[in-house]
Amino acid sequence: HAAMGHDTAHGSDGAMPTAADNSLKLPSGERLPALQPLVNESSDAGRFVGSLRAAPVPVPLWGDGAKTTFWAYNDSVPGPLIELWEGDEVDIGFENALTQPSTIHWHGMPVPPAEDGNPQDPVAPGQRRRYRYTLPAGCAGTYWYHPHPHGHTAEQAYRGLAGPIIIRSKQDPLRHLPERHLLLSDLKLDAQRQIPANDMADLHDGREGQFVLINGAWQPVITLAEGERQRWRIWNATSSRIIKLALPAHEVQLVGTDGGLIGVPQPVDSVLLSPGERCELVVTGRFKPGQPAGLLSQPYERGKRMHAEQEKDEALAGIVAYGMRPTLALPASLRPIEPLGAPGFRRKIVLSENMADPKAPFLINGQSYDMNRIDGTGQVGRIEEWEVIADAHMDHPFHLHGTQFQVLARTVDGIWEDEPFLAWRDTVNVPAGGMVRLRFVQTLPGLRMFHCHILEHEDQGMMAQIDFLPG
Ligand code: C2O
Ligand code: CU
Numbered sequence: 001h002a003a004m005g006h007d008t009a010h011g012s013d014g015a016m017p018t019a020a021d022n023s024l025k026l027p028s029g030e031r032l033p034a035l036q037p038l039v040n041e042s043s044d045a046g047r048f049v050g051s052l053r054a055a056p057v058p059v060p061l062w063g064d065g066a067k068t069t070f071w072a073y074n075d076s077v078p079g080p081l082i083e084l085w086e087g088d089e090v091d092i093g094f095e096n097a098l099t100q101p102s103t104i105h106w107h108g109m110p111v112p113p114a115e116d117g118n119p120q121d122p123v124a125p126g127q128r129r130r131y132r133y134t135l136p137a138g139c140a141g142t143y144w145y146h147p148h149p150h151g152h153t154a155e156q157a158y159r160g161l162a163g164p165i166i167i168r169s170k171q172d173p174l175r176h177l178p179e180r181h182l183l184l185s186d187l188k189l190d191a192q193r194q195i196p197a198n199d200m201a202d203l204h205d206g207r208e209g210q211f212v213l214i215n216g217a218w219q220p221v222i223t224l225a226e227g228e229r230q231r232w233r234i235w236n237a238t239s240s241r242i243i244k245l246a247l248p249a250h251e252v253q254l255v256g257t258d259g260g261l262i263g264v265p266q267p268v269d270s271v272l273l274s275p276g277e278r279c280e281l282v283v284t285g286r287f288k289p290g291q292p293a294g295l296l297s298q299p300y301e302r303g304k305r306m307h308a309e310q311e312k313d314e315a316l317a318g319i320v321a322y323g324m325r326p327t328l329a330l331p332a333s334l335r336p337i338e339p340l341g342a343p344g345f346r347r348k349i350v351l352s353e354n355m356a357d358p359k360a361p362f363l364i365n366g367q368s369y370d371m372n373r374i375d376g377t378g379q380v381g382r383i384e385e386w387e388v389i390a391d392a393h394m395d396h397p398f399h400l401h402g403t404q405f406q407v408l409a410r411t412v413d414g415i416w417e418d419e420p421f422l423a424w425r426d427t428v429n430v431p432a433g434g435m436v437r438l439r440f441v442q443t444l445p446g447l448r449m450f451h452c453h454i455l456e457h458e459d460q461g462m463m464a465q466i467d468f469l470p471g
């Protein structure tokens, strides 16, 4: 049957590269590779000028020199790290050297819709354009960029087109801490060690390959000293993995979410990071004898699926101790977050599955995405409250373009629970059968998409759009 089609088409399972295969170029034992920065071509402070080119690139991932073809920005997998400052004027040229249309979407950033890489604004193969926008005050945080062309988003992202963005603020209470950047992506390989197209199970569940990579490397090693405090920014840039991250040996505080710092550090045992989400952690090295010191992905049940669920802890990265370091202070409060007030408008957003219709298997409010249909209107500056409901067998990570929202409450086993602290997010997992209540304001007029960030679901219709009119 088609669900099995891919593996059988290319020979036995024995020939498939697996996570037990130790011939990847960056096997356990190597240091975490740094993300390549995108060069700022401007000499003016407050201005960032750069360029990104999307093109196929063969990467020698294997000890024997065999190459795997990725699609990459500037030949880099993941794409180069873009570091910006609040207030910056940004001007990034894009060249599409793929054979299909593409765009660059600035995930989570307050960018005008015309500059946000919407599916309505494709860049044709061989064409170029510039993306220009100015970053408002208060938007410091951890963002990313990826393609958003109609129907090709998943494929372009899983072939390698995704990269990290950091927006910095001059008032950063954590600037004294050394920083690490960990971008998680998913790699699926066939028996020829190439990146295969999605099969039936991928289209249904979302794609999961054999490897979770960090900064393009498989199971890299992170160095941390006993007592040392590091600030980690983590991106979930996988197509569909909802990853429960844990560092059981160490002391971990959550200090930031998608849209930047939270009010006060929150001690955590684990963080559930769904596709598209980011977090900032402060990790303090505590090497306790007999405890696994690494960065783990813990089992998390995300509903009824065709893919096998992860059954035990899996190591995403090793962590090795290098002596002792003084423990730098962690401020008791990071920045104030004001709760959004009473809503001027409410909506119910229902995410559902309809597997009986292969043309429209994933729906929002009963409809499959249509680029030419506007699903509602809103008003700039007006607070909206949304109840997002997964009337579904699977979890669906919900994402809204153009702004950050505050989650007020979510259901746990059918009971509403208030959110324990305020945070700015643009993506939140809605568990199978669960509900999430959130508030936001759009500050810029125009068309804004919202969708499931399992990119296979988004491409197959689990997306809708609202036109926000000037207030
Ligand atoms: Cu990260 Cu509309 O997407
Ligand atoms: Cu987005």
Ligand code: CU
Pocket: 395, 396, 397, 452, 453, 454, 457, 458, 462
């Ligand atoms: Cu989904």
